[in-house]
Amino acid sequence: MGSDFMAIPLIGNFFNCDSFCSLTRFFLQRFRFEESGSDSPNVEMPKFLFYSTHVLLHHFLQSQRIEMPIWMACSFCFANLGVVSSCLFLPFPDIGPLVEKIDDPSMVNDADLLEVVRMLDDACKEAGFFYVKGHGITESLMKEVRDVTHKFFQLPYEEKLKIKMTPQSGYRGYQRIGENVTKGKPDMHEAIDCYTPIRPGKYGDLAKPMEGSNLWPENPSNFEALLENYINLCRDLSRKIMRGIALALGGAIDAFEGETAGDPFWVLRLIGYPVDIPEEQRTDTGCGAHTDYGLLTLVNQDDDICALEVQNRSGEWIYATPIPGTFVCNIGDMLKVWSNGIYQSTLHRVVNNSPRYRVSVAFFYESNFDAAIEPVQFCREKTGGAAKYDKVVYGEHLVKKVLTNFVM
Numbered sequence: 001m002g003s004d005f006m007a008i009p010l011i012g013n014f015f016n017c018d019s020f021c022s023l024t025r026f027f028l029q030r031f032r033f034e035e036s037g038s039d040s041p042n043v044e045m046p047k048f049l050f051y052s053t054h055v056l057l058h059h060f061l062q063s064q065r066i067e068m069p070i071w072m073a074c075s076f077c078f079a080n081l082g083v084v085s086s087c088l089f090l091p092f093p094d095i096g097p098l099v100e101k102i103d104d105p106s107m108v109n110d111a112d113l114l115e116v117v118r119m120l121d122d123a124c125k126e127a128g129f130f131y132v133k134g135h136g137i138t139e140s141l142m143k144e145v146r147d148v149t150h151k152f153f154q155l156p157y158e159e160k161l162k163i164k165m166t167p168q169s170g171y172r173g174y175q176r177i178g179e180n181v182t183k184g185k186p187d188m189h190e191a192i193d194c195y196t197p198i199r200p201g202k203y204g205d206l207a208k209p210m211e212g213s214n215l216w217p218e219n220p221s222n223f224e225a226l227l228e229n230y231i232n233l234c235r236d237l238s239r240k241i242m243r244g245i246a247l248a249l250g251g252a253i254d255a256f257e258g259e260t261a262g263d264p265f266w267v268l269r270l271i272g273y274p275v276d277i278p279e280e281q282r283t284d285t286g287c288g289a290h291t292d293y294g295l296l297t298l299v300n301q302d303d304d305i306c307a308l309e310v311q312n313r314s315g316e317w318i319y320a321t322p323i324p325g326t327f328v329c330n331i332g333d334m335l336k337v338w339s340n341g342i343y344q345s346t347l348h349r350v351v352n353n354s355p356r357y358r359v360s361v362a363f364f365y366e367s368n369f370d371a372a373i374e375p376v377q378f379c380r381e382k383t384g385g386a387a388k389y390d391k392v393v394y395g396e397h398l399v400k401k402v403l404t405n406f407v408m
């Protein structure tokens with residue numbers, strides 16, 4: 001009887017080992033960052049430890065005359081530690097030294113700053129998704145922004161429609177549940193979309209569909225002022241992280257500024273994920289699997305709901321579990337192109353299976369709207385010389401996505 005049943009929990013071992021290893025690596029790396037500064041820990045070591053501990057535990061439980069269902073349950077729980085731990089696996093750099101010093105030219109060789117740059121490089125290569133702490137935006141402001149977003153979505157539908165998104169509004173404003181589609185499937189969220197204001201004619205025909213100013217709700221009354229301030233802070237934080245990323249890739253600190261990103265475009269999405277959607281309207285995703293279009297995204301999500309999922313390198317969906325006071329940061333398509341694939345834009349999706357309404361506020365930091373993005377020389381040199389991606393004009397990429405994202 002033993003060997004047939006033994007296979008079941010050990011299968012769990014195979015499925016969850018990677019997540020468990022990620023957790024082990026996470027702790028090893030945290031320890032390394034704070035204590036020693038040695039090279040990357042060997043990935044095989046935690047893998048070996050996990051397999052061997054599980055097999056030993058399994059045999060030990062079997063040999064102790066413990067009832068079969070009990071030892072099987074223990075063994076299975078151990079195997080599934082990997083699933084639980086996967087909630088924690090995304091890298092978690094403290095970027096405080098970078099935020100404080102990156103604009104001071106005399107600090108470019110500062111040891112603490114360079115350590116953050118190295119952590120960013122690891123995080124971007126490893127997952128393309130990471131948490132940032134020490135970013136300088138207060139937890140109370142992050143919460144206030146989510147609170148006004150909750151308040152807006154709680155308003156009666158007629159009130160929300162006062163800022164309805166239409167092609168005439170430059171695709172700015174409120175969209176109701178199901179209007180946003182990903183790969184043809186309605187997303188189960190409502191949202192307010194805002195973009196850098198574009199005055200008529202600024203980019204010629206390129207930006208025509210998105211010209212205009214943002215539609216801010218009058219209720220709650222502090223909405224616009226609060227969000228304008230928040231956008232400025234997110235823009236500055238993203239600029240600093242991009243400076244760190246330029247150094248991490250081996251470029252000059254301002255490699256991603258000047259003509260291509262000296263006038264960065266931004267996008268802000270305030271998103272609500274309801275739970276009480278009528279059966280006939282409901283699909284299974286709050287936001288379908290996608291990559292982001294620009295350089296860098298900062299997600300400010302509700303503290304108490306696990307819903308954002310990220311696809312790891314093994315193809316598993318793992319949670320970006322909320323960690324209060326942090327942003328979830330991820331890489332977009334334009335940075336993938338610029339870095340010639342050294343950094344990848346990672347697939348992610350949102351599934352709100354909780355019984356509560358969830359809010360997230362995603363800030364997208366982009367290149368100049370009309371910038372032609374192609375792999376930069378210093379990244380090509382690191383990746384064999386040839387460009388792996390064709391040149392793409394960011395604004396064209398964005399407009400194409402926006403024009404196919406909505407069913408109104």
Ligand SMILES: O=C(O)CCC(=O)C(=O)O
Pocket residue numbers: 269271287292299301308348349350360362
């Ligand atoms: O709601 C979230 O946590 C993320 C939203 C997102 O992925 C997006 O708007 O691109």
